[in-house]
Amino acid sequence: MNLNQTDNILTKLGFDDYFKNQFDEIIQTEFKNESEMYFPARISIRHKNHYSIMSGFGEIKGELSGKLHFKIDTREDNGLGYPVVGDWVVIKKIEGNDFFLIEKVLNRKTKFSRLAPGEITEEQIIISNIDYLFIVSSMNQDFNVRRIERYLTMCWENDIKPVLILNKSDLCSEEEKNYYVSKTELLAQGCPVVNISTKTKENFNLLLNYFSGNKSISLVGSSGVGKSSIVNTLIGEEKMKVKDITGYKDKGVHTTTHRELILMSDGGVIIDTPGMRTVLMWSGSDGVESAFDDIESLSLNCKFTDCSHTNEPGCAIISALNDGTLTKERLKSYRKLQNEIKYNETRQDKKLKADQKKIWKKLTSQGVQRGKNKRGI
Ligand SMILES: Nc1nc2c(ncn2[C@@H]2O[C@H](COP(=O)(O)OP(=O)(O)OP(=O)(O)O)[C@@H](O)[C@H]2O)c(=O)[nH]1
Ligand SMILES: [Mg+2]
Ligand SMILES: [Zn+2]
Structure with missing residues (x-):
């Protein structure tokens, strides 16, 4: 050699x-x-x-x-x-x-982790050193708001920039496309949302731009949303195996079974991943706060600083629910995610618990400060 x-x-x-x-x-x-x-x-x-x-x-x-x-x-x-x-x-x-x-x-720039499967509460790093995460959904009945929220949270937590990709636009009417795009933009809080099709290659020029400067990008999303098809379209060759369309009865079976890093011809790398069945959170309350910034800001207007947003008078969250600014589902997924994180954190060992204390301390002091700023104190 x-x-x-x-x-x-x-x-x-x-x-x-x-x-x-x-x-x-x-x-x-x-x-x-x-x-x-x-x-x-x-x-x-x-x-x-x-x-x-x-x-x-x-x-x-x-x-x-x-x-x-x-x-x-x-x-x-x-x-x-x-x-x-x-x-x-x-x-x-x-x-x-x-x-x-x-x-x-070598020390990692960024890491993408999840909760290790199994009994022990452990962080499992699955990919490292990526700059962007392409969070892929398909614009059909598989579209899942909760999943997108979870992936966004994982990005905020790990300093990875998310790009929300809506695939299979060739199967949508203009009206359906607008529906999915605006729904996703609401979740995205300013992050880019790109609707594409691997069949018509719509907007692939936009996706290619993210690689400039030799950036590393990974794709995530449920099985069948078209991650491997996107990889093949980006590199211009059928390198990754794609689910056979006739394999409809195999729904739920993952076509890609391993993670793979591929070099782009003009520089940068793309990492294909198998569709994750469950996205369990790995600690980090900071991330939840960013993904649900709207709820966090609303809660600063609650009358009581320790408001549980259930039945207190002067609760800004309850009034937002009543006037329709906030949906019940969004509040529910915020609570679910928070509980999941708390649950995992309490299962961790003492050292990690000490870290958790620090995070909460930081968060509460930030929260108090933000409240003060907001009220002009
Ligand atoms: N109509 C249409 N079909 C698409 C598009 N992109 C992908 N598909 C089809 O969707 C199916 C699943 O695509 P894959 O690329 O294997 O999906 P995946 O996300 O990699 O799935 P896993 O590897 O199991 O996680 C295949 O039959 C593709 O041909 C698209 O833009 N339009
Ligand atoms: Mg695949
Ligand atoms: Zn409240």
Whole structure:
């Protein structure tokens, strides 16, 4: 294999100063003596026992070094854990072997996490280092407001910019399209809403713009909304398998079963994901506040600062419900999300509980300050 890496490919993959500085520092401090053996690379697929990796000299395979394994197991890895799709890693060439060893995971710029499935309350990072999240819905009976709210919350929490995508516009009348767009704009609170069709390629030029500057973007949304079709249309080739339209009776079966990072020809990467069955929240009350900013601002006008918005006099939320500015459903999903977060947080260990206290303290002092600002105090 030719190990002459091209900086051009690394740049297109998103290797910017944030990662380059980390890489250089690690080489200088840890691998100085054999620095020519080490390279930066980005995880594209996580397989059961190995990883597919994009490097400056093409697609390669790699596995964790014994040392990194040990560090992760003994938690001496700065809490980074196992590499996930989107991670930048330091790899080492093994003489006479096609495999590379993953020696280090670089600190992440952003992470997209959810609650790990199973008994233990744990954060599970599923994708890292993305700039935008394309939240995909299809404009039909599968359109789900609650899901969109949840994904938005996850974005606010993790400093990822959301773009709300409404797919399958070719199946809609103009009237239906307007209905879905305005409904989504209400949820979006100023974030871009783009209606598209992979059949007519409507508005794909708008989607392509988000990749400029070698940005990393992932797609999320229920199974069947057309995530893989969007990936194929963006890259101009049928790389990802798409659900066969005749497979109607397989409804609920996921066509994409793994996360995969793909390099765009003009730079930037797109990460396809399987449709998530459940989107369980991973802590972070900050995010809920941003996704439901309207409710939070309303509550500042309640007569009592500890108003539970159930039957108190002078409750701004109840009056908004009565005059129709706020829908019962929206308040319900706000409450549900808050309860879910609280429930998960109380299941966490003591250290995390202490963090939670801090967050609440910060939030309440912010809330009080915002209330004061609003009342001109
Ligand atoms: N009419 C129409 N059909 C579309 C459009 N985009 C995708 N589809 C169809 O929708 C079905 C599902 O598309 P996929 O791309 O496999 O959906 P997905 O979101 O990747 O699904 P999972 O991988 O299971 O999460 C396929 O039959 C596509 O041909 C569109 O814009 N218009
Ligand atoms: Mg798919
Ligand atoms: Zn109230």
